Amino acid sequence: MAKKNILLFRNDRFGEFLLIIPCIRAIKEAFPDAGITLVCNPYVKELAGFINEAGEVITWNNHKHSFFEILNFSRKLAVKKFDISIVFNPSQELNLINFLAGIPVRVGFDRKWPFLLNRKIPDRKYTGDRHEVEYNLELVSLIGATSRSFDSHIDIGPVPGNNTIVIHPWTSDNIKQWPLERFKELVLRIVNEIKKKVVIVGGRDELNKYGGLFRSPHSLITDMTGKTSLPELAKIIKGADLLISGDSGPMHLAASLGTKVIALFRNDIPSKAPRRWGPWTENKIVIEGGSLTDISVEEVFNTVRKVLAL
Incomplete structure (x- = not known):
């Protein structure tokens, strides 16, 4: 051939x-x-x-x-x-x-x-x-390419663990957006109750649109929105214990890097539901509802504790 x-x-x-x-x-x-x-x-x-x-x-x-x-x-x-x-x-x-x-x-x-x-x-x-x-x-x-291996892993080389939870609170599609005030409440609960470092990530578009929405004097919160290239973002996510996000690029990146994912989805619109767009990994928990407002901070926080085995 x-x-x-x-x-x-x-x-x-x-x-x-x-x-x-x-x-x-x-x-x-x-x-x-x-x-x-x-x-x-x-x-x-x-x-x-x-x-x-x-x-x-x-x-x-x-x-x-x-x-x-x-x-x-x-x-x-x-x-x-x-x-x-x-x-x-x-x-x-x-x-x-x-x-x-x-x-x-x-x-x-x-x-x-x-x-x-x-x-x-x-x-x-x-x-x-x-x-x-x-x-x-x-x-x-x-x-004639009919393999069913389904492997989406990418290898960016060794990255030391950074003992953090990465949160990407944004989405490019407003109807997929879990309320930002709930993300803020979740961040505060994680740092105050679990005492875990949280890194906020996002692109320049989010930085320009929302400014310093997640900036905080809290020593356990670091806002990296708009400050990373994709390879730098990949290193942050690979070194993390967990990523929390709605349907987003960083969610798919975490899946490809082997990092645990908690993904927040609405399931009332088939073309935007997790069956089509969920993280392509076994290492995930998808929390879904008919509306994203059906998903409470308490439910996500308890899922974080479960993933971290607390």
Whole structure:
């Protein structure tokens, strides 16, 4: 069998990007000699470098581009002579880029100019009847990658334990947001009653929007919101005893690093429920309710004590 040159696109948020790792491993198992190139958001590039099965990492921002930019990018890809491309986040631009690059086998979901693809499956993600990883694995099965190992682990090297609980209180989707005042109450209960260090993490968007909402003179609280790169965030999470979060990139990152996760979800909207977006790990507890306001601070705090065996 000739060596395959395979191009994978997932250029949205880093949590979603991590959920294609089992697919990368399935492809490598099916095509051991294949070269695998990833296209991701520039912000994710350093994190993508920890995926050993992948080779080159190319960046392409997840925003609207001019036709000239699309054509120029397509020409750069055409030079690399890819045999197969797979688009995990449906996009008119990405489907057009693959077509213009002249890639013989173009795989994706049957939406957003699907006539530019020649291998596709219906996009049923809105039903939430399985996990995002399983939807992605169904897609790569179209090229004969049918491994069921499901492994999403990434190795960032040894990190010493830091005896902390990491809390990511934010979400990019407001309907997935557990009330921030409850996160603040939870933080105070952990440091005052359990006497455990808490590190608050988040991105620059949260820093710009909420400022110093979680800043505190308490010696056991450290607010790192907006202060870390993704590799730095990964080290903080890997060294922690536990991460607490709603549906978020750091939740998926903790799952890939093997850190225990308490995840807070609403389950009344199938496309946003934990069945589709829950942490892809056995090392988790998911607390869910018909509304996030149904989840009390007391319930989460008691779960923390249970996880820490207190």
